[in-house]
Amino acid sequence: MEPIVFLAFLGLGIAAIVGAARRVDVAWAKAAEELGLSFDSGGLFGRPVIAGRVGDLEVEVTTLRRGSSDSASTRYRIGYPPFEVPFELRPASKLPKFLGFVGGDLGAPAPGLEDTFRAHTPDPRGLRALLGSERRHLLRTLAAAYRGLRVTASELVVTIPKAERDPTVIADRVRRLVEIARAFREAEPVDEPPEVPPEPEPTASFDLEPDAEPEMPPSRFPEPVIRYVSAPVDEAPAETTPEPDPTGLAADELAADLFGRPRLSFETEARFADRWAGTRIRWPGTVREARWVDDDRVFGERPMTRARLLVATIPTELYGEAEVEAIVALPPGDAERLRRDDEVVVAGVLVGIDGLLRRFYVADAELSEVADRRDTR
Structure with missing residues (x-):
C-alpha cells in the first residue's frame, strides 16, 4: 500500500503545481492583454514573460528564483x-560599513x-549634469516605493519579492513604471540656472563745467500722451461671473485638465490640491470592480x-485613448x-x-443610480 499512497501524494502534488501554474498563466495573460503586450507562459517548468x-x-x-x-x-x-553617460544607481544600503567590510563595491554617493x-560611473561630472531636479525627484519617488531598484543608462529595473498573481496589480505597476521611465x-x-541681472555699466566721467549739462541725443521714442478719464459716478458695477456648480464638474473635463497634458505626477497632484480637492461631484461610471x-490607505x-469605476477616456501621446478611473468609497452594503x-x-x-495611474479618489460616496448593463445587451 505504501507505493500506492506515495503515488497518490505525488499525483496530488503535481496537480497542485499544474493548477498553480495555470492560474499564474491566466493572470499574466490577462495583464498582457490589458497592456497590449505579448505573453509567453514558458511551459510547466519555465518562467512566464510579458x-x-x-x-x-x-x-x-x-x-x-534565487538558488534552491x-x-x-x-x-x-x-x-x-541609452544616455551618453554610462552609470548605474542603486538605493543606498542601510549597512554600508558591513558591506564595505566584506568587500562589497558600494560605489560613490550619487550627486x-x-x-x-x-552610483557607479566613469564620468561623475557628466552624471551630476545629467541628474537635474526632475530626475532626482523621480529617483527619490522610486526609492521610497521600491527597495529592489536599479537604474542604469539604458533601463529601469524593479524587483518585487513575491510572484505576483493579480493582473490588475501587474498592469498598474507596468503603467506606473513606464510613465516614470519616460519622464526620467x-x-x-x-x-535651470537662476536669472542673474546684468551688472550695471560703469558711468563714464566727463570734464564738465559745474552748471553745464551733457547734450543728449534726440529720443527715438515720442513722448507718451497721457489722458485722464473720470469714470461716471452712477456707472453700474461690472457683472461678475457666477461660480460654477461643483456638482456640474464633468469627469472627462477634469481628466483632460489634469491628465491630458505631459506633466510630472507631483505637478499634477499639486494642481489638483490647489483647485479641486474637496469638490463635490456626481459622476456616471462603469463598474470595473x-x-x-x-x-x-487613502x-x-x-x-x-x-x-x-471607469469614468472617462482621454487622448494621450503615449497610449492613444487612455482610460481614467475613480476609486470610490461606498457604504459596506453596496x-x-x-x-x-x-x-x-x-x-x-x-x-x-494618482497622477501616474490617472485615478481619482472619491470619499463619502453614495450610489444614486444603478443599471445592470448586461440586461440591456
Missing part, C-alpha cells in the same frame, strides 16, 4: 534609449542624492465598499449590489488623485 514595446520603451515582466529557494520574485524592466543612492528619460538634464474592505480604517459592467452614478467628495 514583453513588448510601449512607444520607444521596452517592457519586460518575468519571475526570478521556493520563493519567487517578480522583475519589471523598462528599457529606454544630489547622497543620502539615497550609490525626457526630463531636463540640468537645473467592487469589494468589501476593512481599511484603505480612505482610512473603516468598513467600506471599495469600487473601481458591495453586494454591484457587478462588473454595471452602469452607476455616484456622488461624493474628491479627496485625491
Whole structure:
C-alpha cells in the first residue's frame, strides 16, 4: 500500500503545481492583454514573460528564483534609449560599513542624492549634469516605493519579492513604471540656472563745467500722451461671473485638465490640491470592480465598499485613448449590489488623485443610480 499512497501524494502534488501554474498563466495573460503586450507562459517548468514595446520603451515582466529557494520574485524592466553617460544607481544600503567590510563595491554617493543612492560611473561630472531636479525627484519617488531598484543608462529595473498573481496589480505597476521611465528619460538634464541681472555699466566721467549739462541725443521714442478719464459716478458695477456648480464638474473635463497634458505626477497632484480637492461631484461610471474592505490607505480604517469605476477616456501621446478611473468609497452594503459592467452614478467628495495611474479618489460616496448593463445587451 505504501507505493500506492506515495503515488497518490505525488499525483496530488503535481496537480497542485499544474493548477498553480495555470492560474499564474491566466493572470499574466490577462495583464498582457490589458497592456497590449505579448505573453509567453514558458511551459510547466519555465518562467512566464510579458514583453513588448510601449512607444520607444521596452517592457519586460518575468519571475526570478534565487538558488534552491521556493520563493519567487517578480522583475519589471523598462528599457529606454541609452544616455551618453554610462552609470548605474542603486538605493543606498542601510549597512554600508558591513558591506564595505566584506568587500562589497558600494560605489560613490550619487550627486544630489547622497543620502539615497550609490552610483557607479566613469564620468561623475557628466552624471551630476545629467541628474537635474526632475530626475532626482523621480529617483527619490522610486526609492521610497521600491527597495529592489536599479537604474542604469539604458533601463529601469524593479524587483518585487513575491510572484505576483493579480493582473490588475501587474498592469498598474507596468503603467506606473513606464510613465516614470519616460519622464526620467525626457526630463531636463540640468537645473535651470537662476536669472542673474546684468551688472550695471560703469558711468563714464566727463570734464564738465559745474552748471553745464551733457547734450543728449534726440529720443527715438515720442513722448507718451497721457489722458485722464473720470469714470461716471452712477456707472453700474461690472457683472461678475457666477461660480460654477461643483456638482456640474464633468469627469472627462477634469481628466483632460489634469491628465491630458505631459506633466510630472507631483505637478499634477499639486494642481489638483490647489483647485479641486474637496469638490463635490456626481459622476456616471462603469463598474470595473467592487469589494468589501476593512481599511484603505487613502480612505482610512473603516468598513467600506471599495469600487473601481471607469469614468472617462482621454487622448494621450503615449497610449492613444487612455482610460481614467475613480476609486470610490461606498457604504459596506453596496458591495453586494454591484457587478462588473454595471452602469452607476455616484456622488461624493474628491479627496485625491494618482497622477501616474490617472485615478481619482472619491470619499463619502453614495450610489444614486444603478443599471445592470448586461440586461440591456
